[in-house]
Amino acid sequence: MKRGSPLLAAAFLALLLLTLAPIAHAAAPARGAVAPSFTLPTATGSVSLDSLQGNVVLVDFWASWCVPCKSSFPWMTAMHQRYGPKGLAIVAINVDKSRKSAQEFLEKHPAPFIVAYDPDGKTAKAYHVWGMPTSYLVGHDRAILFSRSGFDPKHAKDVEAMIAQACAR
Amino acid sequence: MSGRVRRLLARTFLAAAAAASAGCAAMKVEPWDRDLLAEKKMSFTPAPLESAIDDHVYFSKEGSTGGQGVGGGGCGCN
Numbered sequence: 001m002k003r004g005s006p007l008l009a010a011a012f013l014a015l016l017l018l019t020l021a022p023i024a025h026a027a028a029p030a031r032g033a034v035a036p037s038f039t040l041p042t043a044t045g046s047v048s049l050d051s052l053q054g055n056v057v058l059v060d061f062w063a064s065w066c067v068p069c070k071s072s073f074p075w076m077t078a079m080h081q082r083y084g085p086k087g088l089a090i091v092a093i094n095v096d097k098s099r100k101s102a103q104e105f106l107e108k109h110p111a112p113f114i115v116a117y118d119p120d121g122k123t124a125k126a127y128h129v130w131g132m133p134t135s136y137l138v139g140h141d142r143a144i145l146f147s148r149s150g151f152d153p154k155h156a157k158d159v160e161a162m163i164a165q166a167c168a169r
Numbered sequence: 170m171s172g173r174v175r176r177l178l179a180r181t182f183l184a185a186a187a188a189a190s191a192g193c194a195a196m197k198v199e200p201w202d203r204d205l206l207a208e209k210k211m212s213f214t215p216a217p218l219e220s221a222i223d224d225h226v227y228f229s230k231e232g233s234t235g236g237q238g239v240g241g242g243g244c245g246c247n
Binding site for chain 2: 005061063064065066095096097101118121124125129130131132134
């Protein structure tokens, strides 16, 4: 058998690593990591993670063109009503480039919780958002307790249990 | 140029070409930048009815049912 070229083997390895690079890049922030702080504009002013100190915060990244977001909004509204008085704050961060498309979405899917705007995706980048929607549950101590991409009503109960547990802490 | 040098050059070129082509694999549209890609006009068949009519005209003319990826014969009878 002919001896394989080490150079070709190295090239193959480089190819493999580079192909896998986007997958590695998509890794979610580890559980327990400190949630990156943000200050973002809202319709009436601005919101920052620091200003919500003392609350359990559900940070949810969404977009008007995202289909599962349509079903996550009613669920978040229910969570806001149920756990808002117990210390849950929901910040839905919109990543649309145009504010108009976000507003059109909000007219159809009203949000009684905080809606912030991140058209440049800076905060989304800081949170390593890897899909739409992606949510992070941030505890009292600013540690990320949980993160998930997508919205599946089947799993909503588990997330609700986690919210309840975090609020009770 | 000796055979050995030529071989080495060829291998270096191959390795460089492989690395260069793999470079594109690391490019990625971030989830928050997918607004335009998510638009209906960006789908493979933005107008399903129109493309169904086009397909019908095509396979009727060419007598090639299934020529667009659907199973079927080539009788041209439908």
